[in-house]
Amino acid sequence: MVRYLIKRLLMMIPLLWGITMIAFAVIHLTPGEPIGMQAEFNPKVTKEVRERLRAYYNLDKPLYIQYVLWLQKVARLDLGTSFSPDGRPVAAKIFERIPITLLINVLSLLLIVAAAIPLGVHAATRQGSWGEQVSTVFVFIGYATPTFWLALLLMILFGVQLSILPISGMRSLVGYEALSPAGKVFDIGRHLFLPVLVSAFGGLAGLSRYMRSSMLEVIRQDYITTARAKGLSERAVIYRHALRNALLPFITLMGLSVPSLIGGSVIFETIFSIPGVGQLFFYSVMARDYPLIMGMLLIVAVLTLLGNLAADVAYALADPRIRVER
C-alpha cells in the first residue's frame, strides 16, 4: 500500500507539469492582455505608459521564457505577484479567501448529503408513490431555479420584510470584533444561513437522483433477495444491506468534489457579497491576471489529483473486491 501511494504521488509530478504547461499556453492564447484592464479606458493612459507596464510584467518576452520564469518561481514554492494594481503575492490573495469558500462548500455539501441520501432512498424504495413524485418535482425545481433569483427572493423575505437575517456579507460590519467567541460563531452562522441554503438547494437534485439510481441497482441484486428470504425486516434490508452498498459510488463522488470545495461560485459569492475564491478567479480571468490564474489552476489541479488518490484509497479500504494486489 505504501509503495503504491509513493508511486502514485511521484506520478503526479509529470502530470502536474503537463497540466501547467497546457494551462499556461491556453490562457496566454486567449485574446487580450492584462494591461487593457488596469488601464481601463482612461484618457490619461498613453501608449508609452502601456508599453512600459508591458515590459514591467515581462509580457514583451517570448512565451516559453515567461513560462520558464514562472516555473522557476513555482519550484521555489512562490506563486509570484498579481498583475492587479495591488501587486500582492498570489498565494496571499488566494489563501485569505480559501477558508470562507471552504467553510460554505463543506457546510453545503454536508447539507446536500444529509438531504440527498434519504431523498434518494425514499425515491428508490417507493418508486411511483405520491411522495416520491412530489420530492422529484421539488428537487427538479431546485435544479432549475436560477441561484441569483432564489437568493434575491430569500433576501427580500428574510432581510427586508421580516428583518430577521442579514442580507449580505459574512459577518456584521461593525461590532464583530467585540463579540464573544460563541457570539462570533452565531454571527457568522446567521450570515451564512442563506448562502449555504441557496448553494445546497441547487446541488440537491443531482446527488439525490444519483443516490436513487444507485439504490435501484442495488435492490435488484441477488444478495438483497437473499436478505429478504432470510426474513429480515424491510427496514434492515434497506438500511443495513442495501444502503451500505449503494453508498460505495459516493466515495468517488466525494473525491471528485474536493476541487470544487475550494472552487467557489461567482454567482452566489457576488450576490451575497462573500469575498470567496470564485469571485477572485472570475475577475482574474477577466483581467488576464496571469500569475493569479495560474496559481488558482495549480492549486485546483493539485487538489483534483489528491482527491482522486484519496478516493481510490478509500475505495480500496471500503470495498474488498477492488483491493490492489498485496
Next chain:
Amino acid sequence: MICLLCVSGTAARADERPSYGDTIIVGSIGDASNLIPMLSSDSASHDIGGLIYNGLVKYDKDLNLVGDLAKRWEVSRDGMTITFHLRQGVRWHDGRPFTAEDCLFGFRTITDDKTPTAYRGDYLEVKRAEAVDRYTFRVTYRRPFAPALASWGSLVVLPKHLLAGRDITKSLLTRQPIGTGPYRFKEWVTGEKIVLASNPDYFEGRPYIDGYISRIIPDPATMFLELKAGGIDWMGLTPMQYRRQTNDPAFAQQFQKYRYLSFTYTYMGYNLLSPLFQDKRVRQAISYAIDKEEIIKVVFLGLGEICTGPYKPGTWYYNPRTKRYAYDPEQAKKLLREAGWQDTDGDGVLDKEGKPFAFTILLNWGNQERLKSAEIIQRQLGQIGIKVKLRVMEWASFINEYIDKKRFEAVILGWSTGPEPDQYDIWHSSKTAPKELNFISYKNKEVDQVLEKARRTFNQEERKRYYFRFQEILAEEQPYTFLVVPYSLPVIHARFRGIQPAPAGITYNFIRWYVPAREQRVLR
C-alpha cells in the same frame, strides 16, 4: 401654503446645528486595489484615496482650481514656471510635518521608470522640479502647459519619510495609507470593507462625520436591498431604481435622492480609415438618423441629456451653440443620396457601386446601457436603409484585439472626461498610432492647432475660445455621433445634512456634511 412650508422648514433647520458624530456607510461595487493613488486607476481606490490624501490644488464646487495643500501659487509671466506656496503646520497622519520635500519626492516617484503608474504622461513636460525651501515648491516646464496646474492634484504628494529608498509597490502604504487628508485609515478587510476615521487635526477643520466605511457589495440588486434594510447609507442608483423602485413615501422619508450630470458620455465612434465613413455627409446622415431622445427615454428612463460634443454641458468650456443633429430621417436620406448611397435594387438596403451599406458595431460585454442603445441604433439605421450588425465581446479582447489594432467599423464606448478640458490625447492627429487613444484615426489640421494653442496659455478666456472652436469643428465633422451624458444618481440617508449639489457633484464639501445630534446612530 408654500410660505407655511418655508417657515416650518427653517424652524426645523434651526435646531439642527451641525454636530460631530455618526458614521456613513457607503456601498461600493468593487474593492479598492491599491491605496497609493498613483498606482491604481479604479474609482474605488480613488474614492478612498481622495479622503486620505490631499493635492496641492483641488476643484471647488464650481470647478475652479483652488489651493489645497498649497495656500496659493504663481505662474510666471512666460507661463513656464509654477511656484506653489505651501500651507505651514500641516502634519501627516503619523505626526510628521508635511514639507515641499514630500511634493518633490512624489514627483520623482511618479516620473520614475520603475513606478507602474498610469498617470505619468502629464509630468513628462516638467523640465525641473525643486523644493526651494521648506514651504515652497517650484516646477519649470519645457513650454507653457495649461493642464499642468490641475495635474498637481491628489496623485503626487506622498510621505517621503515613509517611502524614500523603498520599493513603492511593496510598501505597507499600499494597504495602510498615511496621508494629510480629512480621514485617517483604520482598517481594510479585503473584499469586505475599508474603515476610515475622521482626522481631528485636519487643516480645514475636523470633519463632522466621525467614521466612513466603504462596504463592498458587488451585486447592485443586493446593494439596493441592503440600502432598504439599513445596511448602507449611500449608493449610486440605476435609472430603473431611481424611477421605479424608490417612490414610495416610506423610502422618501428615509432617503434623499440626488441627480446631476456626470463627467462621462457615451458615443458611437467611426473608424475613419474605413472607406464607409470617410465622407463627412455619411457620418452626419447617421447622426441625423439616430434619435437620441429615444435612447435617453428608453435606456436611461429620461435620466440623461443629449450629448453634443466631448464636454459636459454647463462647464465653462462647453459650447452651447454648436451644430445639432435633431432626429431627421429625411435629412439623413438626403445626405446619403448626395454621397451616392441609393437603394437601386429595391431590397431596402442602400447601395453604392453594387455594395450594400452594412457595418458592424462593436461593443463590450457587461454594459447593458450600451447594448440597448446599440439595439435602438440598429433599428433606426435599418429604417433609412443601413444594415447594422452588433458584436458584443469581453473587455480585454475588445481593447487589445480590436480597438488597439483598429479592427472595427464602428464602436460604442464612453469617456470619463473630468474637469480639465485638455483632450489632446483623444483628438490630436499625432495620437493615432496603434494603442493610442485617437483610435478612430481622426485627423484635422485646425483641431490640432487649437488643441495645441489651448495647452499653451493659462488665460481662461483664451482657452475657452479655442475649445469653443474645437467643438464647432467636431459638431460639423461628426467623427463620433455623440449620444448621451447620463446623470449620476446617488441616494443618501436623510439624516445626513449639508449636502449641496453643485457642478462638481456632491462630494466637494463632504467634511461639512453632518447628522443632527438627535438623529445620530450609535453603531454597536
